[in-house]
Amino acid sequence: MKFWLLKSEPVKYSWEKLVIDKKTVWDGIRNYAARNFLKEMSVGDEAFFYHSNEGKEIVGICKIVKTAYQDPTTPEPAWVSVDVSPLKKLKKPVTLQEIKNENNLTKMILVNNTRLSVQPVLKKEWEIIMKMSGE
DNA sequence: GCCAACGTTGGC
DNA sequence: GCCAACGTTGGC
Numbered sequence: 788m789k790f791w792l793l794k795s796e797p798v799k800y801s802w803e804k805l806v807i808d809k810k811t812v813w814d815g816i817r818n819y820a821a822r823n824f825l826k827e828m829s830v831g832d833e834a835f836f837y838h839s840n841e842g843k844e845i846v847g848i849c850k851i852v853k854t855a856y857q858d859p860t861t862p863e864p865a866w867v868s869v870d871v872s873p874l875k876k877l878k879k880p881v882t883l884q885e886i887k888n889e890n891n892l893t894k895m896i897l898v899n900n901t902r903l904s905v906q907p908v909l910k911k912e913w914e915i916i917m918k919m920s921g922e
Numbered sequence: 923g924c925c926a927a928c929g930t931t932g933g934c
Numbered sequence: 935g936c937c938a939a940c941g942t943t944g945g946c
Contacts, residue, residue, distance in 0.1 A: 796943095903943095
């Protein structure tokens with residue numbers, strides 16, 4: 788199983804909304820690097836749900852329930868979507884600041900490439916963040 | 923609201 | 935194929 792991090796501006800689509808919807812289409816990705824990661828996802832993979840702009844924190848974990856398929860918001864075959872469902876809310880959100888302050892997480896893409904909205908997370912990084920969230 | 927970082931576009 | 939110009943993202 789692989790681990791990921793998905794970014795969303797809470798104004799556009801929040802964790803709370805995902806919980807209500809129970810499932811959503813992760814569409815609108817128009818960046819090749821992010822697209823490639825979407826294609827690598829498997830059913831059952833887990834992903835941190837990160838609130839960008841407002842909050843700037845990891846709030847929950849979702850899981851991939853459908854692998855990459857044609858993005859329904861565009862006819863261009865270059866772009867794909869996956870389906871995700873909420874798995875659990877973190878006991879305590881982990882903020883970007885806390886991640887930056889953690890010596891073992893300075894290599895995270897979240898810290899170094901702030902603009903990539905879909906990114907892989909190493910198992911080790913995942914475990915550290917889980918610990919920071921009080922799990 | 924500003925601006926740095928990055929990606930994309932288009933002229934040559 | 936290079937690179938300047940432009941647009942977007944996202945932290946502050």
